[in-house]
Amino acid sequence: MPCHNEELKQKIKTLKARKNAVLLVHNYQRPEIQDVADHLGDSLGLSINATKTDADVIVFCGVDFMAESAKILNPSKIVVHPNAAAVCPMAAMVSAEDVRELLSTHPKAEAVAYVNTSADVKAEVDICCTSANAVKVVASLAAPEVIFVPDVNLGLYVKRFVSDKEFHFSSGYCHVHQGIMRSELEILKKAHPDAEILVHPECIPEVIDFANFVFSTEGMARHVKTSEASEFIVGTEKELCYRLENENPGKIFHRVDSALCPAMKQITLEDVLHSLESLTPRIELDHGIIEKAKRPLQRMIDLA
Numbered sequence: 001m002p003c004h005n006e007e008l009k010q011k012i013k014t015l016k017a018r019k020n021a022v023l024l025v026h027n028y029q030r031p032e033i034q035d036v037a038d039h040l041g042d043s044l045g046l047s048i049n050a051t052k053t054d055a056d057v058i059v060f061c062g063v064d065f066m067a068e069s070a071k072i073l074n075p076s077k078i079v080v081h082p083n084a085a086a087v088c089p090m091a092a093m094v095s096a097e098d099v100r101e102l103l104s105t106h107p108k109a110e111a112v113a114y115v116n117t118s119a120d121v122k123a124e125v126d127i128c129c130t131s132a133n134a135v136k137v138v139a140s141l142a143a144p145e146v147i148f149v150p151d152v153n154l155g156l157y158v159k160r161f162v163s164d165k166e167f168h169f170s171s172g173y174c175h176v177h178q179g180i181m182r183s184e185l186e187i188l189k190k191a192h193p194d195a196e197i198l199v200h201p202e203c204i205p206e207v208i209d210f211a212n213f214v215f216s217t218e219g220m221a222r223h224v225k226t227s228e229a230s231e232f233i234v235g236t237e238k239e240l241c242y243r244l245e246n247e248n249p250g251k252i253f254h255r256v257d258s259a260l261c262p263a264m265k266q267i268t269l270e271d272v273l274h275s276l277e278s279l280t281p282r283i284e285l286d287h288g289i290i291e292k293a294k295r296p297l298q299r300m301i302d303l304a
């Protein structure tokens with residue numbers, strides 16, 4: 001329904017200006033949501049943008065933990081998450097209690113939470129990381145041991161670069177990246193032998209081993225602009241390819257067909273318009289949790 005979509009996009013634009021709102025949009029959102037973004041990016045870029053905005057209202061089009069991070073970093077602003085069903089299953093794979101238990105078993109360790117966690121978990125850890133800065137974050141720690149939650153694949157990827165530390169993991173994973181198989185990439189590579197293979201660090205180790213490059217979604221967007229290659233096999237959620245195609249006319253991007261995140265597809269243009277009209281659903285967090293969770297997030301941002 002392109003016409004209907006254009007009408008909705010125009011209404012969103014008008015209302016956004018009237019409410020002094022900013023639209024932060026993750027790279028895995030539906031194409032029509034990407035089209036209305038003020039900032040389109042990965043979880044690190046969007047967190048940084050959230051600290052810099054002078055808008056009164058942040059409309060966060062991504063999954064729950066991303067909108068929560070925006071609220072933690074901007075407690076005095078209204079943060080709306082247009083569809084409360086956009087929930088990342090990985091973030092539910094570790095609890096604050098799990099982190100407390102790991103810390104009491106490994107008292108010499110510092111705890112790192114991937115941003116794909118609840119605010120309660122962030123409140124228990126020393127520092128956060130995203131897929132873009134995980135190696136830098138872990139390497140910056142003084143402790144000889146690291147508790148890394150919840151993504152084991154990302155943790156194992158970081159461990160390749162920080163071999164002097166002992167790692168303790170919980171047991172989380174992203175079902176979208178866990179489902180990308182080396183055999184699928186092999187088939188794509190056979191069909192497109194000149195294509196570079198880019199994968200996300202949430203992929204399983206044997207997929208990481210097969211790739212030419214491992215990047216966060218924003219890292220992929222940066223890389224393809226300057227790469228000599230004209231074809232790419234994109235080993236992450238496939239909607240990123242919409243942005244890559246828009247920004248790189250003439251370059252070809254091969255999606256992994258199975259790589260679709262249903263949580264990221266919950267938000268529609270109608271939801272965004274409704275959120276701007278009603279300023280709901282809002283992210284509301286306990287003040288004490290915000291205070292505690294802000295420290296590790298800010299520590300990560302300060303490292304950038």
Ligand code: 13P
Nearest residue numbers: 042043044130131216217
């Ligand atoms: P990025 O930080 O690379 O955008 O990834 C976020 C995410 O949810 C990956 O599945």
Ligand code: SF4
Nearest residue numbers: 063088089174176261
């Ligand atoms: Fe969560 Fe994976 Fe979806 Fe990212 S792609 S939001 S980690 S389920």
